[in-house]
Amino acid sequence: MGSGGAPVVNRLTFDDDLFLRSERVLGIPVTNQSVWRFDRALDPAELDELARRLSAGRLGRRVVRGAFPGARARWVPSETVPPVAVRSEPVESVLSWADAEAAKPLDPVRGPGWRLACAPTEAGGSVLSLVVSHVVGDGGVHVNAVVEAVRGISAGRPPETPVRWWDDVRDAAGQIRRAGRGVLRAVRAPKGSPLPPGTQTSRTREPVGDDTPALPPFAVLDCDAEAWDAAAAARGGSANTLFIAVLTEILLASGRVSPDAPIKVSLPVSTRGEQDDRSNATTGVSLAVTPADGRVTDLAAIRAASKQAFAAAADETPARLLEPLVQLLPDAVVARTAKNSPVPLCLCSNLGELPREFAAPTGFPATSVMMRSLTGGTSPALLRARGGGLTAWLTRTGGTLTLAMLALDPDHVPDTRTLHTHTENTLATWNIPNRAWEKP
Template sequence: MDRLTVVDEIFLRTHRGMGTPIALQGLWRTTDAMQPALLQAIHDRLRLGHLGRRVVDPRVPGARRSWRPNTRAHPLDITVGPLPESEILPWADTLGADLDPEFAPGWRLSAARVHDGGTVVALTCSHALADARGLIHAVTAALRSLESTAPDASPGQESSGLGRNGELRSRTTTSEWADAASQWATIFGGTARALHHKLSLARPAPDASPVRTARKADTTDRYLRPLLLTFDTAHWDATATTLGGTPNSLFIHLMANILWQNGFPNPTIVASLPVDTRDEPRVDNDLAMTEIAIQRTDTPATIRDQAKAAYQRRMSSPAGLPEEILQVLPDRWAYALTKGAGERDILCSNIGPLPDAVRKVGPHNCTRVAARAIHPDITAFPRTRLAGYLSQLDDTYTLALVGLAADNEFLPDAIDKACATTGLHPHPW
């Protein structure tokens, strides 16, 4: 697809300062040192692959923004180190700076030596470029092509395509007119009055301060606390079965109870659940959101039933309008219509099993792999107090957590208490 989706543009606006900034990150650990030449080969393939693109604005009113191939990239970033265990996440948290999906490269490949002689590799990208599954697909394509013909484009040049792993067509005025006509035809299908009513309620003041600082006053006591934990897959699955649930409903149950153990006062926790909507592997933000309400009396069994029903319904576009309306409005209007969309008390993103291709980087076996979101230069905190990203590699579940509350210093204790109550045994990543 060569044009941005509605979800792509929501994340593009967060990059522009409208809402909570989000970058996605994959982390790999090997037990031995990885050579710079191998890392550079992976970097070159990523540069010419699915992440090698940037956003360009349309020239025809009503047409959607489009993707243009972009082989410019941040240079391979290698930290000699060695990093102690306690510094791996603080190092990784800094890698979301200067990612720009419009005017500069939107991704970065970094690596660091670890104190035990191994290597940690981080691939970080703007959420405008891809969701978690899309990032994994981009990595998989790059790793599978390591033994293919070496890339032949030079850094800093924009090419007319994205190599053999997928081409993006150049934008043309003709296609923009056709796209604009399709967009407007959909939008004008009986939505004018609903739009007028919604915008009159959401209209920002003409002299409003920049959106970047809109919610600063009520979030000054909040800060980020990232954590990475691992669990034995067989034990997790057996625990879920014993409690009448599934591995996913156990994940949601654990997340809610961590938040309660961390002092969340309300008797009900509303969970936001991302849904992967892609019908084939591709790099895009191809997801929707749904939600469930969790009570203290809920179990993995009751959450299983709630989640199953919730996955059949999706959060709708604002005021019942066709979602295409968001792509023809000015950014500030579109942000006003979607502000807080998908934000609930907790975010439970079950990324699922990782492909076999990410188990090895060249000749190196990966002992740990994690996928998560980070929030570079955050000033506007979301409603979300705790976000979790669960992935599976072989016999290990990895849970990447980020606390976004004021009392995150107690988060490790809250995790231990919630796991003990459920019968789970977390281990450091």
């Protein structure tokens, strides 16, 4: 155990295993990407040193499968230092370049599970991309790895502990015991949703339409942080509650949801403690947002609902209690189950004020930073089948709030231009000045 009771984990957690199976069994890799924009050129030698330090820290890990049925895979150190991909020619489109970097394959089993790339821009600046397999780490790992690298700290690297066959037997037996206890407790756990009846949410259906892999519409806008905070305070809210309101109003504008019923909003919550070396330590909570006259302006109500949802984040739900059992199931069973899993209707991931070191990974501060998660192998048919709506990430760098949005409903938001139009109109109603990274 680490200080404060946080586990020092060598075996894959349920979430680690979930992302690994998504990639290995379903052919759907999930990655996290940060993109920094700078108004100056970056030194290749400094980038090489950043890559070396990242490899020596919590990103320097790879998966080794258990040698006994039922034993969880484990983390071991990865000795690979991926070279920094430095482009010489200026990029015409920062987002197209970022998309191309995110699409390049990573390998959390053989390594490396991450990649660093840099390119000059036509305006004379630079862009930097860090892509990390979600198996290797969630957003917390992503941020911590960069901060620790900048500080010269080698933390979170898995121990070089030899594992013998009976260690795997012992782990398998422990998993079976945990699964049994989880099933018994899940049977007794309260059932039902805490959301009001009639709350609009996502639903799965049969795939319809084009199944050719394609990137969903994506948009990034830099917003004036002072204006954002003022708009939130004027309605009794916070930056986070305004984020929720803006996203639900974009959904309303698209016609994806009705103004006549509450809307389910999903919020990721970090469970990471100090000296917590888990690759993934995130759970999620949900709340219902109720429109009034086609808008969402009661930020005080959203704030109260958010606090109530966050307070319940540690509650044991049947799904969480069954996680040890699911981790024991064969790939074929997990694949069938995953096909019936919808994606969120509205997912709001607020990453907050980025640490100073993260915003300046080579010592010079970025003008803005975008963070996002990407799912490979998606197509319009798959998006329709999963029933999603809108997923967004919010980061703060100095006086700038960067809003990154991914549209997952090809019928109501068919292209990036539509996404931009709804977003810019919504921000205008809140009097928030903004500047798109790129106009469609």
